[in-house]
Amino acid sequence: MVLGNRSARSGTGVIFTSSPFNGCAGINLYGDFALCSQGEDVVSGLVNTLPISESQRKRDYRDSSLSLESGFPKIYQALIHYAGRLIEEYGFVHQEIEFTFESENPEDLYILQTRNQNLKKQTSFSSFLPAPQEMELVGHGIGMSSAVLSGLLAFDMADMEGLKRNCPEAKIILVRPDTVPDDIPLIFVCDGLITAKGGVTSHAAVAAASVGKVCIVKCKGLEVNDATKECTINGHRFKSGDPISIDGGLGNIYKGNYEIGEI
Structure with a gap:
């Protein structure tokens, strides 16, 4: 069993491989995660979460000093790698990926499931x-x-x-x-x-x-x-x-x- 609540340096989260709220093409991770938590804690909406990227933190999480990118850079880079393989190597459309990590080391990162991303790029303003x-x-x-x-x-x-x-x-x-x-x-x-x-x-x-x-x-x-x-x-x-x-x-x-x- 994979445990995102094993320690203060473990956690779980969800990413979209492409942010629907910016004009960037290609892979640009967007989502959130929670430390010392299990997956249901995040998707249920009952816990306060942290941003995935530094750009997301600066845009949306003004009261937070931590993102997955800054606090767990190896996990962040591993997620970019897996997203790249799915989208660019295997030809999937952009994905929504649930993940858990038991430590800050990439070998302790587990992809729990992935599905087509439902959130599309915004076209009207x-x-x-x-x-x-x-x-x-x-x-x-x-x-x-x-x-x-x-x-x-x-x-x-x-x-x-x-x-x-x-x-x-x-x-x-x-x-x-x-x-x-x-x-x-x-x-x-x-x-x-x-x-x-x-x-x-x-x-x-x-x-x-x-x-x-x-x-x-x-x-x-x-x-x-x-x-x-x-x-x-x-x-x-x-x-x-x-x-x-x-x-x-x-x-x-x-x-x-x-x-x-x-x-």
Whole structure:
């Protein structure tokens, strides 16, 4: 049995062999991993994860000083090697690869499974028309889209059904504490998603991005109270039906609704 929780220098993660959120061609690893964890911990969305590459860390993980590339360079290079063999030597399309490492040595790296990458390169873009200083920024997370969205906040299916009935033209942005697989039916109903926990390769986050939802995960300072249907983002309080806006490229969350333009 392979153990990603053998020690503080072991771990597990998921990579996409090509990032869907940049314009780079070829192999450029994107994903996340967790130290001293097993694979289900990462894809369930219940743990805070770390970035794969240094470029990803600088873009999305501003509060982290560690990436797989910087902390485990031999593991990172081995993953690039295996990705290259799959894509360039054997001719596979870009892959989503689950892996575990029991130490920082590449001989202790295990590829658990690989499948065709569902996340595609973004081809359409949108942005808010007001200047950033004209918008009220309340929080930041990791964006998983090249689009922006303004809508009304919802906490569960009952909220979304009520908002669709009373405000049929409005977009609905679902807020959740994490991205567990049980939330996937909700994702198909909403137009956007914000979560407090979970990484970019959690099941629900990948599902949201795959079906074109504007998604922000791992929002720092987000606390969700399902019982009262309220949440706070860095001290800013929101309730069901409140206007909120999200930028899936920058990972920014704004209070209120704003006009949107296509790029």
